[in-house]
Amino acid sequence: MAGNLSPIDTAKFVAAKRSVDFIEDKMRVGLGTGSTAAWMVRALGERVREEGLSIMGVPTSRRTAELAAQVGIHVVSLDEARWLDITIDGTDEFDSELNLIKGGGGAHLQEKIVATASDTMVVIADPSKRVEHLGAFPLPVEVIPFGWQTTKAL
Numbered sequence: 001m002a003g004n005l006s007p008i009d010t011a012k013f014v015a016a017k018r019s020v021d022f023i024e025d026k027m028r029v030g031l032g033t034g035s036t037a038a039w040m041v042r043a044l045g046e047r048v049r050e051e052g053l054s055i056m057g058v059p060t061s062r063r064t065a066e067l068a069a070q071v072g073i074h075v076v077s078l079d080e081a082r083w084l085d086i087t088i089d090g091t092d093e094f095d096s097e098l099n100l101i102k103g104g105g106g107a108h109l110q111e112k113i114v115a116t117a118s119d120t121m122v123v124i125a126d127p128s129k130r131v132e133h134l135g136a137f138p139l140p141v142e143v144i145p146f147g148w149q150t151t152k153a154l
Contacts, residue, residue, distance in 0.1 A: 009039075011126035012090075016040035019088045019124045025053050028081045030114040031068055032089025033061040033107040036124050040088050045071025056081050060089070060114050061107040078117060087118040091125045092137040100125075103140035 005013060016039035023029055023044060031041055041064060047053050049072050057073040058081050059065035068075050078084075089111060094100040100123060103111055115121050131137075 008126055008128050011128075012036045012039045012124075013043075015124040015126060017043045019122050020044045020047055022086060022088070022120070022122055023047065023053065023055065024085075026055070027085040028056045028058065028083065030084045030087025030089070030118050031057045031059045031064050031073070032087065032111060032114075033059075033064050034090045034104075036090030036126065037064065037088070038067060040090075040124060041067050041073065042071055044068075045073055048072045058084060058114055058117075060110040064107075078114060081117075084114065084118040086120040086122060087115050088122045088124060089115070091123050091129055092140075093129050093131045093134060094123075094125055095131055095134055099134055101134055101137060101139060103142070104137055108140045108142045109144065 012035065016036060019040050020043045029044070031037065044057070045068070048055065055074065056076045057068045058078050059068055059075060065075050089102065091100040091102050092104040102108070
């Protein structure tokens, strides 16, 4: 599959394939959102189909939930899973000290909650995401209904 891809997509594909090596049978897995995470979901679906892995996938977005279901991953909510063994997700950018910014794909809050519920967090990225200083990518800001008027008044 990697032969027909651009160099960036090839790097995403390779990173995604490697990341799913961390997944073992019976795990509860957080599934990130974004283009690199989509490669990971496809690779994990391949393992589910070929190896018969029995896992629970907790997606961080509707888009990821739909893709996971399409590739054969058993999708559950975080409330159903209660806790996660591992979450695998991409990043918007990272620096040489492995500081990173996430959430630009629109699932910032869900990604944070799922990552916090996980024993292990694996972040996958291609070389185009490496920056000298964080801030090359727009910083995601989340706004939730709870307390928004009070926050605005501050």
